[in-house]
Amino acid sequence: MDKICVLGLGYIGLPTASVLAVNGFNVVGVDTNSSLVEIVNRGEIHIEEPGLATVVQAAINSGNLKASITPEYADVFIVAVPTPFKEDKQPDMSYVEAATKSIIPYLKKGSLVILESTSPPRTTDKFMASIIENGGFKVGKDIFLAHCPERVLPGQILKELIENDRVIGGVNRESAEKAGQLYSKFVSGKIFLTDASTAEMVKLVENTYRDVNIALANELSSICEKLGISIWEVRDLANKHPRVNVLMPGPGVGGHCISVDPWFIVSEYPEEAKLIKMARQTNDEKPVQVVKNIMRLIEGMDNPKIAIFGASYKADIDDTRESPTLKILDCLVCFKEKRQLVFSVYDPHVKHFEYEISTFENALKDANIMVIVTDHSEFKSIDPQRVGYLMKDRIVFDTRNCLNRYDWQGCGFKVYSLGDRREQGFCL
Ligand code: SAJ
Numbered sequence: 001m002d003k004i005c006v007l008g009l010g011y012i013g014l015p016t017a018s019v020l021a022v023n024g025f026n027v028v029g030v031d032t033n034s035s036l037v038e039i040v041n042r043g044e045i046h047i048e049e050p051g052l053a054t055v056v057q058a059a060i061n062s063g064n065l066k067a068s069i070t071p072e073y074a075d076v077f078i079v080a081v082p083t084p085f086k087e088d089k090q091p092d093m094s095y096v097e098a099a100t101k102s103i104i105p106y107l108k109k110g111s112l113v114i115l116e117s118t119s120p121p122r123t124t125d126k127f128m129a130s131i132i133e134n135g136g137f138k139v140g141k142d143i144f145l146a147h148c149p150e151r152v153l154p155g156q157i158l159k160e161l162i163e164n165d166r167v168i169g170g171v172n173r174e175s176a177e178k179a180g181q182l183y184s185k186f187v188s189g190k191i192f193l194t195d196a197s198t199a200e201m202v203k204l205v206e207n208t209y210r211d212v213n214i215a216l217a218n219e220l221s222s223i224c225e226k227l228g229i230s231i232w233e234v235r236d237l238a239n240k241h242p243r244v245n246v247l248m249p250g251p252g253v254g255g256h257c258i259s260v261d262p263w264f265i266v267s268e269y270p271e272e273a274k275l276i277k278m279a280r281q282t283n284d285e286k287p288v289q290v291v292k293n294i295m296r297l298i299e300g301m302d303n304p305k306i307a308i309f310g311a312s313y314k315a316d317i318d319d320t321r322e323s324p325t326l327k328i329l330d331c332l333v334c335f336k337e338k339r340q341l342v343f344s345v346y347d348p349h350v351k352h353f354e355y356e357i358s359t360f361e362n363a364l365k366d367a368n369i370m371v372i373v374t375d376h377s378e379f380k381s382i383d384p385q386r387v388g389y390l391m392k393d394r395i396v397f398d399t400r401n402c403l404n405r406y407d408w409q410g411c412g413f414k415v416y417s418l419g420d421r422r423e424q425g426f427c428l
Contacts, residue, residue: 002026002182005074005106007099009036009067011047011256011319012116012150013080015157018055021065023186028074029067030102040067048318048349051158071106076182079103079128080116080150082256089263091120093127100128104135112144112178118203118257119147120264124196125171140172146179147196149203154255155317165189169199207261208276213247214258215279218286221249221419231419232401249419251373251399252286252324254313259283259322287327290373290399290418295335297369297397297416304341305392306332307367310374311347311357318349325373329355348378364390375402384411 002025006017009031017029031037039046043060045053059065071077081095096117103113113132115124124147129139137143148168152160166183168191170176176193183191194202217235224231235246253259262280266273298304313323320326325345332343345355346363364370364387372379380402388394394413396403405415 002075003028003073004076004078005030005071005103006078006080007031007071007103008079008081008095008117009033009040010080010082011049011154011157012152013078014040014045014047014056015049015052015152015161016078016080016116016150017065018052018059019158019161019186021059021062022055025064027059027065028072029065030069030071031067032069032098034069037067037069040065049157050155055158071103073106073108074111076112076114077103077107078114078116083117083119083260083264084256085260085263085267090267091264093119093123096123096128097131100131104132107132107135107137107143109137109142110144112146112175112182114145114179114182115147116150118149118207118261118264119200120268121197121200121204123147123200124169129171140175144170144172144175144178145196146170146175147199148179148183149199151203151206154314154319162187163189165192167192167194167199167202169194169196169202171196204261204265207258208265208279210247211253211258211262211283212275212279214250214253215282217247217249218252219282220246222289224419225421228421230417230422232417233420248400250286250324251290251418252327253283254321254323254325255319256321284327287324288331290324290328290371291331291335293416293418294332294369294371294397295339297395298339298341301368301393302340304339304369305367306341306343307363307370307391308343308345309347309363309370309372309379310376311345311350311353311355312374312376315375316349316377318351320350320353323374326354328371328373347374348376361390366390366392368393369395369397372396372398372400372402375400379403384408384413388412 004025004027006013006029009029017027021027043057045056079099081099084092086092132139139145151164168179180191180193221231238244262276266277311320311325344358344363388411396413397416399418401417408415
């Protein structure tokens with residue numbers, strides 16, 4: 001079996017390396033973070049993802065997976081490093097650049113290099129190819145190079161890693177075919193071969209499509225608030241039409257994918273990508289609107305305490321990257337002195353966060369308002385009576401419309417939902 005070197009042991013690299021190892025490949029997982037390397041070599045994990053602990057342990061126990069801070073000679077190199085954006089929304093390609101440079105000494109004629117990281121168009125056949133050519137290799141001839149964008153959904157990574165269809169773009173046909181052969185050994189979904197730039201664009205389009213559609217839902221949510229009706233009811237009823245599927249409005253779009261990837265198109269094609277940019281801005285404004293709603297709800301209260309529930313960017317995961325909660329809290333900090341307010345944050349999944357994570361009791365103790373930002377399963381089944389005993393005022397603001405409002409109202413709560421002004425008595 002081929003030897004595979006996976007660069008980056010994060011949300012994509014670690015599951016990929018482990019799945020390859022349990023499928024019989026000899027895998028070295030490389031990460032520049034030495035403490036992370038130690039964790040993986042102990043058969044443990046540093047991120048929360050259903051089923052991942054078991055697969056990593058099995059991979060390490062099988063002897064097929066080891067982690068290291070340096071690459072090794074291999075037949076295949078899979079690059080799965082972050083591609084964030086910079087302050088000015090331009091892509092930060094420094095991790096891809098460093099990872100590609102780091103493998104140059106370990107390449108041999110016939111090696112296959114695969115980029116999995118979501119990247120701007122032309123990253124594979126221009127940016128990476130030129131680094132490899134500068135290393136003295138002819139890309140497409142000595143070294144095969146392809147882009148196979150990851151498409152897995154956090155929370156379902158292991159299932160989707162195997163079952164999802166894959167789009168594989170090569171710098172030439174041979175590169176695409178060689179990469180296709182590798183993925184066909186562990187992917188049960190279909191494999192579609194194309195050129196590298198098309199594969200890059202396909203991935204960006206997938207997340208942009210979702211971002212633009214979420215932006216529409218968020219815009220409609222603001223309109224419904226002004227109109228004094230409920231977006232949730234409007235959405236339910238509109239979606240009865242066979243060709244309509246309005247997505248879910250919410251406190252904003254987080255995660256390292258949907259809130260980032262559209263900028264890769266905007267930065268390259270600012271003239272053309274007008275709708276894409278506006279959708280991004282619409283979704284980015286949503287946390288500010290949440291704070292405006294909170295401010296209205298605590299109007300007139302002395303030293304109000306706000307209990308924020310949920311720090312991760314979506315339900316049932318521990319990932320806080322680009323989380324709307326972070327923006328909400330940063331915004332609340334600005335009002336701290338003026339409104340003499342305090343806030344607490346509770347999240348049963350998140351251990352490390354920019355703001356202190358309280359216990360359930362401490363977060364709610366004497367709070368005037370509870371704000372649901374993430375729709376964790378645990379929150380949906382919280383006993384409102386237990387919450388009510390701890391709080392000073394029985395007020396809950398549900399930005400995801402995930403609580404059973406009748407249960408909560410039955411326990412004396414005033415229940416407000418984002419995008420639903422029917423009972424709020426105010427509009428923004
Ligand atoms: N969200 C809404 N309304 C919705 C759906 C989502 O506000 O109707 C919010 C979520 O709360 C969250 C954000 O959008 O804050 C993104 O969540 P998500 O579950 O839609 O997507 P991600 O970022 O976890 O994963 C996406 C996936 N892409 C698509 O579904 C098109 C995944 O398949 C990709 O692999 C991943 O991005 C990636 O790595 O690019």
